[in-house]
Amino acid sequence: NIPFYFVKTFKDPAKHEPQQLKIIQEHAPDVIGLARYMKILTKDFISGAGCPIVNIHHSFLPSFVGARPYEMAYERGVKLIGATSHFVIPALDQGPIIEQGTVSVTHAQSAEDYVSLGRDVESQALSRAIHAHIHRRVFLNGNKTVVFSASPGSYASERMG
Numbered sequence: 001n002i003p004f005y006f007v008k009t010f011k012d013p014a015k016h017e018p019q020q021l022k023i024i025q026e027h028a029p030d031v032i033g034l035a036r037y038m039k040i041l042t043k044d045f046i047s048g049a050g051c052p053i054v055n056i057h058h059s060f061l062p063s064f065v066g067a068r069p070y071e072m073a074y075e076r077g078v079k080l081i082g083a084t085s086h087f088v089i090p091a092l093d094q095g096p097i098i099e100q101g102t103v104s105v106t107h108a109q110s111a112e113d114y115v116s117l118g119r120d121v122e123s124q125a126l127s128r129a130i131h132a133h134i135h136r137r138v139f140l141n142g143n144k145t146v147v148f149s150a151s152p153g154s155y156a157s158e159r160m161g
Helices: 017-027 043-048 069-076 111-134
Strands: 032-034 053-058 080-087 097-104 138-141 144-147
Touching: 017 043, 053 111, 069 111, 080 111, 097 111, 097 144, 111 138
Parallel strands: 032 053
Antiparallel strands: 053 080, 080 097, 138 144
């Protein structure tokens, strides 16, 4: 019974952000998680959301920018791929880092394997970041975060740390 909304986005954020903010303000979430949202959020949107916004992206920025970072990593023969989850601020992908994850890759894997492994590590890093935030284990310290480990028995999965 979770509601779903589709808001068409445009190059000009003034054409879609007000409708998005209306939905967000109606539901008053504690946190917003972004995944594959390929738009830059405006300062007004970030402040108008009324809660922290957490983003996930591949750790290759700025090395492998664009829509095909895992394929580019494959072409370069990298041995480690990963993801970074951070709070959203008006500067693109510059917010305080909450969580990161990595996975080793080898020459025996395909570009499709890189994509699959990358997406998996992205979802894990985003999940851990939101989990830490909602359990009040993330504190801002200037442009950095302090993330405390979960107390024993206070989280449902060992993987949430």
